[in-house]
Amino acid sequence: MSIFTCIAAILQAAGGFLPGIGYFLGPLATAPILVCSMFSIPFGVMSYFLTIMLLFILQPSELIIFPFTTGLLGLGIGASFSLFRKRLSIIAIGTILLLIGIMSLIFIFHFPVLGPAVSASFSFLTAGSIFLFGFLYSWLWVEIALIIIKRLKMIIV
Numbered sequence: 582m583s584i585f586t587c588i589a590a591i592l593q594a595a596g597g598f599l600p601g602i603g604y605f606l607g608p609l610a611t612a613p614i615l616v617c618s619m620f621s622i623p624f625g626v627m628s629y630f631l632t633i634m635l636l637f638i639l640q641p642s643e644l645i646i647f648p649f650t651t652g653l654l655g656l657g658i659g660a661s662f663s664l665f666r667k668r669l670s671i672i673a674i675g676t677i678l679l680l681i682g683i684m685s686l687i688f689i690f691h692f693p694v695l696g697p698a699v700s701a702s703f704s705f706l707t708a709g710s711i712f713l714f715g716f717l718y719s720w721l722w723v724e725i726a727l728i729i730i731k732r733l734k735m736i737i738v
Contacts, residue, residue, distance in 0.1 A: 582617055582628050582631075583628060583631070585613035585614065585616060585617040585628050585634065585652065586613070586631040586632050587616075587635070588610075588613040588629045588708075589610045589612075589613040589628065589632045589647075589652070589655075590610075590632045590635035590639055591613045591637075591639075592606050592607060592609045592612075592613070592635055593607055593610035593632070593636060593640070593643050593651060593652075594602045594636060594643055595607060595638075595649050596643065597640040597642055597643060597731045598640070598649075602716065604658075606699060607622040607643070607646075607651065608651060609632065609638050610632075610647065610651045610652070610655070611651050611652075611654050611655040611658075611722055612725070612729070613628070613632075613655070613656065613665065613727075614628055614629055614652050614655030614659065615655035615656075615658050615659040615722065615726055616652075616726075616729060617659065618655060618658070618659020618660050618662075618663075619659045619662045619663070619726065619730070620711050622659075622660045622663055623667075623713065624657065624720055625655075625659050628655045629648075629652050629653075629655075631677035632647065632652060633647060633648055633652070634677035635662060640697050645686065645690070645692055646686075648681065648682075648684050649682035649683070649685055649686050649694075650683060650686070650738050652681050653678050653679065653681075654675055654678060654718070654719065655722075656678075657677075657679075657715045658671060658673050658674065658722055658723060659706060659725060659726070660731075661674040661675065662726065668723060672719050672720050675718075675722060675723065676715040676716045677680050677715075677717070679715040679718065680708075680711055680712050680715045681686055683695070683711050683715065684708065685715030687699060687701060688701065688702075688713075689701055695711075696719075698699040702720060707709060727729065
């Protein structure tokens, strides 16, 4: 669990340490939380909160993004693999959590997580676009998680 926590914190903080390429590494912080949550939901929750604490030390500017987007998505999809068997249910949970996280950042905290192109006032077009993005992004991570599971089973067996 601690290794997954460290990997997630390093990947999320990469945007501040390595401008440019680091921003492409940030979304990969979902994977360690997702894998840890697939093994055990309590370990996934602990890894999620420990990553938040490490980010507080390493890169405080990423502290508001990780809990609401990357980490929440990994935690939700990983836990969904234990709770649900249907792929659509797992994708739906990831989509809902990512939608709630991004919309909370934009509309409640007025944090421009999607840049200046998205205004802080609510619109159905913005919400629909975030939902569509969340669905596609969650679907991508579910497919990646299935590949990870298949590879882990090959290694273990």
